[in-house]
Amino acid sequence: MAAVANPDELEAKARQLRAEANALEKALDPLTRSARGSGWQGSAAQQFQSDVGTDQ
Numbered sequence: 001m002a003a004v005a006n007p008d009e010l011e012a013k014a015r016q017l018r019a020e021a022n023a024l025e026k027a028l029d030p031l032t033r034s035a036r037g038s039g040w041q042g043s044a045a046q047q048f049q050s051d052v053g054t055d056q
Helices: 007-036 043-052
Strands: none
Touching: none
């Protein structure tokens, strides 16, 4: 027997997930802005870029 989706439960879950996503974005925003503003140079940066395959 297949499960039947309850629209009210789905909407409540969607609201919860949106709220959690917004909270994560708010928490990560200062870190993201800080990381964008800093330059990473040297052998560790070169090794990481080589491992990841990026030339930034």
